Amino acid sequence: MLKRSFEDFSAGNISSLSDALQHADELLRAAQALKQDLENLGGDAEPSGKIAAILQGHREKILPATRALMPDQKSKQENRSQKSLKLGDSHYTANGLPEAVSVPSLESLTRWTMHDISRSGLPPLVPVLNPVLEQAAFTHSGMATKHTDMSYERLEWIGDAYIYLLSSAYIFQTFPNLSAGRCSQLRERIVKNETLSDYTIKYGMETRIRYPHGFDVPGGKGGNSANHKSRRKVLGDIFEAYVAAAILGDPSGLSRVAPWLKTLWSANLKDEIRKEYTDRPVIAQAPTVQGRDGTDTTPNQQDLNPKVMLLKAIGTKGVKISYKDLGPPKRERNSGLPWYTVGVVYDGLGESNLDLGFGSGLSKKEAGANAATQAMKNKKLMTRLQKRKEDVVRAAEASASLDYDDK
Structure with missing residues (x-):
């Protein structure tokens, strides 16, 4: 412990305890000589100029002894720099860790x-x-x-x-x-x-x-x-x-x-x-729906949920669209989690239990959304069911118009 402390203290300028004592004696003698010369100026009316000369005269004896007894900060700094260079960059501490973490x-x-x-x-x-x-x-x-x-x-x-x-x-x-x-x-x-x-x-x-x-x-x-x-x-x-x-x-x-x-x-x-990029265009291009004024409209972007899109495309009064489990869940091959399969079914307007499509996912909600997306890809079936919806809408409008004329 004494050896380690002494080495840190000497920083390479003092090789033994006798050297340290020698430098300490030199510093004491230089300090006493400086004190004596300053005391001799006690009767001088204007000593300022002489003080500077005395300090300069003792400087050559005091500074070498003082430096010898002080830790060599320059040497320590150079050692630290060498360690940093060995680590490859000055941005690293001595134990190899960076000074800052990247964001x-x-x-x-x-x-x-x-x-x-x-x-x-x-x-x-x-x-x-x-x-x-x-x-x-x-x-x-x-x-x-x-x-x-x-x-x-x-x-x-x-x-x-x-x-x-x-x-x-x-x-x-x-x-x-x-x-x-x-x-x-x-x-x-x-x-x-x-x-x-x-x-x-x-x-x-x-x-x-x-x-x-x-x-x-x-x-x-x-x-x-x-x-x-x-x-x-x-x-x-x-x-x-x-x-x-x-x-x-x-x-x-x-x-x-x-x-x-x-x-x-x-x-x-x-x-x-791949599925995300394959399905994205289908979801973005929602099926057009004919409004009450006869013009084609597209669901708002906020209604991009496939179930909502399917309902707006073919749903109307007298139509029921339901989602049913197709057997017990299996296991997804990558995660081992339950893998659900859901089918979407259409009832009404002359159709009973008509299968529109099916989809799978790690939740029933995801599977149902995939089933609705699959159904909308069947353009032939969508066109037929949309035609039936349009007929129902027109018949309802015609009936409403007749009732208004009778009044």
Whole structure:
């Protein structure tokens, strides 16, 4: 402890305790000489000019002794700079962490399009430009030699937050008509441990993990006692830690990682992305409805709910449109959640239990909306039922007109 404190104190200018004592003696002698010369000026009526001369004369003896006993701040600053250079950038502290955490820009959080879906397999792995963070992303805390050494557990914590933020933003932007619950289901598919651990294995990261005995990660070093769930958790954490290291590893890390994750996740949600762009034109082009004045009208944009659109297109007095479950729910192949199938049925105006279409989804509401959308795609059937609606409307108007004339 004494040696460490003394080294910090001397900062390289004093090699032993005797040197320190020697410099202290020199400083005391210089101070006493300065005091004596100043006291000799006591009877001088105008000493100001002589004071400056005396101080200048003692300066050459006082300053060297003082500097020798002071910590070498310049040397310490240079050492810190060298550490920063080794970390790759002056924006990082001595333990490898950035001085500031990156915040996503609006440009990096745009919605998925059909062009974002990868057609060439796994996108190239984004590199980590900071070697200290890269090593930490694959190091278990049990392998740290000092308490200040970083490990993947700490990086995983901030990486998890980045992954949740980016995935939520992409889903929110891409699927404007999905409920919050359905958005959460999509997000869970791409951030759960099964998905992230699969990325870790596909990129071969598991072979780089440094962890103590007691873990059995395929391709790692040592241990064989962890069960399948624990291994999956470790592999998922490693991916989150790598994401954090890549983002924090240089000032432009987030701008490199965001599009990489966007492409990577698009493969998991490609069916939903394609469906969104396939169905969007159908929903936007609502069926025209003939008004009481004989002109064609289109439902307002606020009524883009497929069920509302279908009702406005073919519903009228004497018509009932109902939605019925088509058997018990099955299991969705990606999430394992209940998968509902609902059919839409038309009754009235000479039709009984007429099937208009069916749809499926992770909720009955979603399945019903998909059934209504499917029904509106059947243009031949829609045209026939709209004609019946028009006939009913005209007959009602004619009857009302006759009643008015009789009065």
